[in-house]
Amino acid sequence: MENSWLSRLAAACHRHRLPVLLAWLALTVLAVLLGARFGGPTTDDFSDSTTQSGAAQHLVRQHLPDLAGDTVTLAVRADAGLDDPAVRRRVTDLVTALDAAPHVGRVATPYDSPGQVSADRRTGYAVATLTVPSEDMPPAETTALLDRVRAASGDGVTFALDGAAVDAVETPGGGAADGVGLLAAAVVLLIAFGSVLAMALPIVTALFGIAIGLSAMALLGNVLPVPGFAPVLASMIGLGIGVDYALFIVTRYREALAAGQAPREAVVTATSSAGRAVLFAGGTVVVGLAGLLLTGLDFMRGLAVGAAATVAATMLAAVTLLPALLGLIGARIDRLSVHRRRASANPWSARWAGTVARRPVLATVLASLVLLVLAAPVFALRLGTPDASTQPRDTSAYRAHQILADGFGAGFDATLSAVITLPGGDPEGVARTLAAQPGVASVSPPRRSPDGAVAVLAVRPDTGTQDPATIDLVHRLRAATPGQPVLIGGAAAATIDFAELTARRLPLVIVVVVALSLLLLIVIFRSLLLALKAGLLNLLSIGASFGVLVAVVQWGWLGGALNFPTTMPVTAWVPLIMFPVLFGLSMDYEVFLVSRIREAYDLTGDTRRAVRDGLTRSARVISAAAAIMIVVFLSVMLGADLGVKQLGLGLAAAVAVDATVVRLVLLPASMELLGRYNWWLPRWLERRMPRVRLETDVRPAVDEASRTAPAMIP
Structure with a gap:
C-alpha cells in the first residue's frame, strides 16, 4: 500500500503528526496575519474596456473626472413641496451634514442644480461625490449617514440614501450566514457519523484550508482585481467541498478500522484510496475555476485564482493535515458517540440498488424527464445585475429608488x-x-x-x-x-454590456471545462462511454439548476419564501461561475461512485453486481456529502447580497439534483442498460493510456454481508 507517493505521504504525516499539525497552525496564523496586514482592496467595477460602455467610461474619467467619481444620492419627498420654508430648512440642514461628512466632496443640492427637482416640486435629490471609491468608504461612516437620514424623516418629509457605499452596508455578503452553514454542516456530520470526534475532523480540516485560501485571496487583491463577493464565494465553496473531501477520507478510515486494520494502516489506506479521488475531484474544480480566465474579464481573474487557491488549500489539508489528526485520535474516533447505528446486512442503499436494477428502463426514462422538466425554464434565461429596484423593501436604497422613480419616472435609475x-x-x-x-x-x-x-x-x-x-x-x-x-x-448600459459579454464567453468556458474533464475521466475510468455519459449527466444536472434559478429568480416561484424581494434577471456573473464550479463538484460524486463500481467490476466481472455493490457502499456517504453542500449553499439565503443568494440557490439545486436523480437513479440505471459496454475502450487508446486507480478495495463487514444476498439482483 505504501508504494504510491500518496500512501508514503499519508504514512509520513501519520508518523510526524504533531509536527505536521504545528506546521499547519503556524502556516495558517502567518497567512491570516499577512492577509489582514497586507491584503489588497476589492472592487465591484465590472466594466470592460472592450465594450462601448467601458470605452465611454474611460473617456469620462480622462476628461471629466468629476462625473466619473463614486457618489451617494440623497432623495427627498415632501408632501408640502420642496419650496415650503420649513421643508427647505430641513433639506438644507441635512445637505449641510452630508457635505461635512468625512470622505464626502462636492454636494450638488436640489436648489442649486437644474433638473434635480421634479415637475410637481415635491421630489428632489442631492448628489454627493465621494473622495474615495465606494468600496473604500468606511462602513461606520456610511452607517452614520444612514442613521442621520433616517432620523431626519417624518412630518410629511421622507429622506433616503442610495449608492454603492450604501449597498455595501445594507446588503453585505457573508455575516451570520457563514456561521449557520458551519453549524448545519456539523449537524449533518453528527447524524451521519454519530460521533463528535468524527464530526469535528472534517470541519477543522476545512477551516484550516479556508483560512489559508482567503488570506491568499486578500493578498492577491494587490495584483489582480478581486470582486467584493469573492471571499463569500470562496468561503461557501471551500466549506462545502472541504468538509466533503474530509468526509470521504474519514469514512474510508472508519471502514478500514472496521475491517480490522490498525490505525496507522487505516490512515494509509484511507488517504491512498479516497485521497486520490479527492485530488482528482478537487483538481477538476481547480481546472474549472481556472477556465474562468478564458473569459478575458478582468474581475474574473482575481476571483478564479483566489477561489482556486482556496480549493487547493482545502484539498491539501485533506491529504496532509487530516492524516495527522487521525493519527492523534487513532482508534478513538468513535468516542463521544451520540447514537449507535447497527450495521445492516441489507441497508437501504442495497434495497434501492435492487429496485433500480429491476426496472432500469423505467428509472432512466423517469429520471430523464425530471431533469428535462427542471431544465426547461433555462430557455427563458435573462441576465442582468441587481440594482436599487431589486433590493429588500426595508432598505434605504430601495426607498430612494421608489421616491425618485415616482417623482422623475421609472427610467431615472437607468439614465x-x-x-x-x-x-x-x-x-x-x-x-x-x-x-x-x-x-x-x-x-x-x-x-x-x-x-x-x-x-x-x-x-x-x-x-x-x-x-x-x-x-x-x-x-x-x-x-x-x-x-x-x-x-x-452609463451604469445601465454597462450592466447590459456585461450581461451580453458573459453570455458570449460562457460557451468557451463550457467547451474547455467539459473537454478537459472528459479526458481525465477517460483516464480514470478507462471507459469511453462512462466518460461521455458522465459529461452528459453533468450537463443535464447543471441545466436543471439553471432552470430552477430562472423559475425562482425571474418568474418568482417561491421567491418570497426564499427571501428574494422581487422578480429580477439572473445576475450576469452567476451562470459564469456556476458552470465550472458545478461541473467540478459533480465530478466528486461521479468519481466516488463509479470508482467503487469499477473496483467491484474488476473483482467480479459482473456489471449488475458491481453496480449494486458500488451503490450500496457509496450511497450513504454521497447522500451525507450532498446534504452538507446543500445546507452550506442554502445558508447564504439568509444574507442580503442578491447575487450571492442566487449563486447559493443554484449550487444547492444542482447538488440536490445530482446526488439524487442523477447518482441514485439515472447513473446506476443507465449502467444496468449498457452492461459490459460500460467498460468499452478502443484497444489503441487503452495501450496509450496510463493506469490510474482511485480506490483501493476496503470492505467492512456490512459490505461483505450485502454481497451474500445476490437475490436482490434478479
Whole structure:
C-alpha cells in the first residue's frame, strides 16, 4: 500500500503528526496575519474596456473626472413641496451634514442644480461625490449617514440614501450566514457519523484550508482585481467541498478500522484510496475555476485564482493535515458517540440498488424527464445585475429608488450617458437625434469637458434598468447615429454590456471545462462511454439548476419564501461561475461512485453486481456529502447580497439534483442498460493510456454481508 507517493505521504504525516499539525497552525496564523496586514482592496467595477460602455467610461474619467467619481444620492419627498420654508430648512440642514461628512466632496443640492427637482416640486435629490471609491468608504461612516437620514424623516418629509457605499452596508455578503452553514454542516456530520470526534475532523480540516485560501485571496487583491463577493464565494465553496473531501477520507478510515486494520494502516489506506479521488475531484474544480480566465474579464481573474487557491488549500489539508489528526485520535474516533447505528446486512442503499436494477428502463426514462422538466425554464434565461429596484423593501436604497422613480419616472435609475468625441462630433445634433428615439424620456443639454475633447449628454429612458425595453433602447441609440463619434455608456448600459459579454464567453468556458474533464475521466475510468455519459449527466444536472434559478429568480416561484424581494434577471456573473464550479463538484460524486463500481467490476466481472455493490457502499456517504453542500449553499439565503443568494440557490439545486436523480437513479440505471459496454475502450487508446486507480478495495463487514444476498439482483 505504501508504494504510491500518496500512501508514503499519508504514512509520513501519520508518523510526524504533531509536527505536521504545528506546521499547519503556524502556516495558517502567518497567512491570516499577512492577509489582514497586507491584503489588497476589492472592487465591484465590472466594466470592460472592450465594450462601448467601458470605452465611454474611460473617456469620462480622462476628461471629466468629476462625473466619473463614486457618489451617494440623497432623495427627498415632501408632501408640502420642496419650496415650503420649513421643508427647505430641513433639506438644507441635512445637505449641510452630508457635505461635512468625512470622505464626502462636492454636494450638488436640489436648489442649486437644474433638473434635480421634479415637475410637481415635491421630489428632489442631492448628489454627493465621494473622495474615495465606494468600496473604500468606511462602513461606520456610511452607517452614520444612514442613521442621520433616517432620523431626519417624518412630518410629511421622507429622506433616503442610495449608492454603492450604501449597498455595501445594507446588503453585505457573508455575516451570520457563514456561521449557520458551519453549524448545519456539523449537524449533518453528527447524524451521519454519530460521533463528535468524527464530526469535528472534517470541519477543522476545512477551516484550516479556508483560512489559508482567503488570506491568499486578500493578498492577491494587490495584483489582480478581486470582486467584493469573492471571499463569500470562496468561503461557501471551500466549506462545502472541504468538509466533503474530509468526509470521504474519514469514512474510508472508519471502514478500514472496521475491517480490522490498525490505525496507522487505516490512515494509509484511507488517504491512498479516497485521497486520490479527492485530488482528482478537487483538481477538476481547480481546472474549472481556472477556465474562468478564458473569459478575458478582468474581475474574473482575481476571483478564479483566489477561489482556486482556496480549493487547493482545502484539498491539501485533506491529504496532509487530516492524516495527522487521525493519527492523534487513532482508534478513538468513535468516542463521544451520540447514537449507535447497527450495521445492516441489507441497508437501504442495497434495497434501492435492487429496485433500480429491476426496472432500469423505467428509472432512466423517469429520471430523464425530471431533469428535462427542471431544465426547461433555462430557455427563458435573462441576465442582468441587481440594482436599487431589486433590493429588500426595508432598505434605504430601495426607498430612494421608489421616491425618485415616482417623482422623475421609472427610467431615472437607468439614465444613460452619450459621450461625443470633439471636435468631430455634433453634440446638439446628437441630442436631437437621441431625443427623437422611442423610449427616450429626456436628453440633457451637452456638457463639454474643460479641454474641449468630449461632450456628455444624459439620456433618461422611459423604463428602468431591469426592463427588457431598456436593453432594446440601448441598442437603438447606438445604431441611431452611425456617422457620429458617439459612445452610449452609463451604469445601465454597462450592466447590459456585461450581461451580453458573459453570455458570449460562457460557451468557451463550457467547451474547455467539459473537454478537459472528459479526458481525465477517460483516464480514470478507462471507459469511453462512462466518460461521455458522465459529461452528459453533468450537463443535464447543471441545466436543471439553471432552470430552477430562472423559475425562482425571474418568474418568482417561491421567491418570497426564499427571501428574494422581487422578480429580477439572473445576475450576469452567476451562470459564469456556476458552470465550472458545478461541473467540478459533480465530478466528486461521479468519481466516488463509479470508482467503487469499477473496483467491484474488476473483482467480479459482473456489471449488475458491481453496480449494486458500488451503490450500496457509496450511497450513504454521497447522500451525507450532498446534504452538507446543500445546507452550506442554502445558508447564504439568509444574507442580503442578491447575487450571492442566487449563486447559493443554484449550487444547492444542482447538488440536490445530482446526488439524487442523477447518482441514485439515472447513473446506476443507465449502467444496468449498457452492461459490459460500460467498460468499452478502443484497444489503441487503452495501450496509450496510463493506469490510474482511485480506490483501493476496503470492505467492512456490512459490505461483505450485502454481497451474500445476490437475490436482490434478479
